[in-house]
Structure formats: structure tokens, C-alpha cells
Amino acid sequence: MATGERESPSVFARLKRGLFMTHTELLAKMGSAVKATFEPDPAALDALEEGLLAADVGPATAAELVAAVKAEAGRRDAAEQDVVRRVLKAEITRRLSVTGPEVAGSAGLPRVILMVGVNGSGKTTTTAKLAARATASGKTVVLAAADTFRAAAVEQLEVWATRLQIPLVKHKAGSDPAAVVHDACAIALARKADLLFVDTAGRLHTKHNLMEELSKIRRVAARSVPGAPHEVLLVLDAVTGMNGIAQAREFTKTAGVTGLVLTKMDGTAKGGVILAIVRELTLPVRYVGVGETADDLLDFDAAAFAEALVDD
Numbered sequence: 222m223a224t225g226e227r228e229s230p231s232v233f234a235r236l237k238r239g240l241f242m243t244h245t246e247l248l249a250k251m252g253s254a255v256k257a258t259f260e261p262d263p264a265a266l267d268a269l270e271e272g273l274l275a276a277d278v279g280p281a282t283a284a285e286l287v288a289a290v291k292a293e294a295g296r297r298d299a300a301e302q303d304v305v306r307r308v309l310k311a312e313i314t315r316r317l318s319v320t321g322p323e324v325a326g327s328a329g330l331p332r333v334i335l336m337v338g339v340n341g342s343g344k345t346t347t348t349a350k351l352a353a354r355a356t357a358s359g360k361t362v363v364l365a366a367a368d369t370f371r372a373a374a375v376e377q378l379e380v381w382a383t384r385l386q387i388p389l390v391k392h393k394a395g396s397d398p399a400a401v402v403h404d405a406c407a408i409a410l411a412r413k414a415d416l417l418f419v420d421t422a423g424r425l426h427t428k429h430n431l432m433e434e435l436s437k438i439r440r441v442a443a444r445s446v447p448g449a450p451h452e453v454l455l456v457l458d459a460v461t462g463m464n465g466i467a468q469a470r471e472f473t474k475t476a477g478v479t480g481l482v483l484t485k486m487d488g489t490a491k492g493g494v495i496l497a498i499v500r501e502l503t504l505p506v507r508y509v510g511v512g513e514t515a516d517d518l519l520d521f522d523a524a525a526f527a528e529a530l531v532d533d
């Protein structure tokens with residue numbers, strides 16, 4: 222989303238709903254510390270910190286946010302209402318406003334987006350959601366079922382492809398995922414598709430051979446389409462919280478991750494983990510998943526996220 226542009230009310234409402242558990246937990250723990258006329262007494266500051274820790278923002282970020290509130294509370298105009306919310310929103314927005322290069326596809330050639338992550342993080346669902354959005358906005362899309370690990374994985378993507386009427390490239394279970402990507406690139410080029418989304422198998426970041434497989438996929442894509450993969454999205458499940466950080470570190474090293482997707486925000490009270498993850502990786506969050514349907518993927522907007530988290 223362009224800077225300064227505001228989402229439609231319905232998009233914000235979905236974000237708000239998606240962050241409901243985290244928001245509720247945060248405000249419940251903060252209790253009266255979030256009140257309009259905040260006095261920075263130790264108990265209130267403790268409550269603030271407790272709320273932030275409960276939301277899983279991580280100890281370093283929690284301490285810094287509390288320090289920022291304390292400093293600001295001391296120098297504000299005594300009549301100011303809602304100083305805590307103002308400071309939290311500004312600080313959270315700033316911390317989440319990490320940008321990264323958005324590599325455009327070359328004119329007339331497909332932009333290739335590779336989806337990676339550990340098992341069950343939401344790669345296939347997110348692939349389908351992205352494909353649905355792109356199709357709805359008039360883009361032509363090809364899907365590559367490069368999770369050849371299980372037959373069911375191909376079927377899962379195929380259900381979405383059929384529903385969305387998007388061509389899907391698949392090989393039989395157990396075949397080389399790089400070969401699927403090779404064919405999918407050829408088909409995307411032949412069809413002059415705008416976008417090619419590559420769904421990959423979930424893999425443990427500690428398994429060297431599986432991580433190598435991603436490197437091979439990248440090489441094959443790059444040979445077929447200049448600049449590919451243009452985007453490598455690491456799909457992280459927000460419910461796993463801090464554990465996601467170790468995975469993410471490994472994926473960024475071997476898979477050349479360019480952006481993050483935080484899924485299942487709707488299923489956790491620990492959505493503040495996004496702050497810990499961004500702090501650790503300094504990678505841009507591109508999307509957040511807030512449910513299981515095609516509509517439940519939102520462009521990430523740091524200010525809207527902070528607002529949905531902190532405001533009533």
C-alpha cells in the first residue's frame with residue numbers, strides 16, 4: 222500500500238477482528254495503566270510491561286516501549302489524553318516500518334514468488350489467497366505445486382486452483398520440485414502470465430538437504446526467468462511465537478527470504494511476536510493472515526496494525 226493511503230473500513234475491520242485476541246490480552250494486562258490521564262508510577266509501568274510481554278513482543282522491545290512511555294509521560298502537556306496509546310502506536314509503527322526492495326518482474330515476463338517455511342505454517346493457504354487476490358485484480362496467474370512430498374499437498378492446491386480457475390503445474394508425488402518449477406516457468410512464460418506462485422513443501426530449517434532443495438529451486442527459476450525468484454516469502458505461523466525466530470534466521474540465510482507473512486494472527490493472543498521477529502530479522506512484513514478464507518490475507522500496514530492492536 223502506498224504511504225499515507227488508508228485501507229477501506231472493511232479491511233481495517235478484518236485486521237481488528239484478526240488481532241482481537243492479542244488486543245484483548247494486551248489491554249487486560251495493562252488494566253488502568255492505559256487510562257487517559259497516565260501517571261508514570263512504577264505499578265503502572267509494570268502493568269504496561271506485563272501486557273506487552275503477554276502479547277509476546279519480546280523482553281527487549283517491551284522494556285524499550287515502557288521506557289518510551291515513561292519518557293513521554295514526563296514531558297507531555299498535563300492535559301493530554303491517551304498518552305500511553307499515542308506513544309505505543311508511534312513506537313510500534315516505527316518498529317514495524319521496515320521496508321525492503323520490491324523487485325518488479327521484467328516487462329512482459331512473469332514475476333516469480335516463492336513460498337517457503339516450516340510444516341503447517343500456512344504456505345499453501347497463503348499461496349491460494351495471493352493467487353485469488355491477483356486474479357481478482359485482473360492479473361494472470363500460474364500456480365506451481367512444488368510440494369511434491371505428499372500427494373495430498375498437490376490436491377490441496379488443486380482444489381484452490383480449480384475454484385479460482387487458475388492453471389496449476391504439477392508432477393507426480395515424489396518427483397523433483399525443481400522440475401515442477403522448471404515446467405511452471407515455461408508455462409507461465411508461454412501464457413505471458415503476470416505472476417507465478419510456487420508453493421513448496423514444509424521443511425525443517427535444520428535439515429540441510431531440504432534447505433539445499435530450495436537453493437536448487439531458486440537456481441532453476443533464475444535460469445528460466447530473469448531475476449526470479451523476485452520475491453521469497455517466508456510464511457511464519459504467529460501461534461508458534463518466538464520459536465519462529467530460529468526458523469526464520471535459517472531460512473533467510475539459505476533461501477534468500479525477501480519478505481515475511483505472519484499467518485494465524487486470528488488464533489493467538491501473542492500476535493505481538495511480530496515485533497520480536499521484525500526486530501531480529503529486519504525484514505519487511507508483507508502480509509498478515511487473519512483466517513482461513515481467501516479474503517483473510519491483508520497487506521501489511523504498520524500504522525493500521527499498531528492502531529488495531531492498541532486502540533479500543
Ligand SMILES: Nc1nc2c(ncn2[C@@H]2O[C@H](COP(=O)(O)OP(=O)(O)OP(=O)(O)O)[C@@H](O)[C@H]2O)c(=O)[nH]1
Nearest residue numbers: 340341342343344345346423484485510511512513
Ligand atoms: N485461522 C487461520 N488459519 C490459517 C491461516 N493460514 C493458514 N491457516 C490454516 O493452517 C493450516 C495449515 O495451512 P497450510 O496452508 O496447509 O500450511 P502449509 O504451510 O502449506 O503446510 P505444509 O504444506 O504441510 O507444510 C490449514 O488448516 C489452514 O487453513 C490463518 O491466517 N488463520
Ligand SMILES: [Mg+2]
Nearest residue numbers: 344345368374
Ligand atoms: Mg502446503
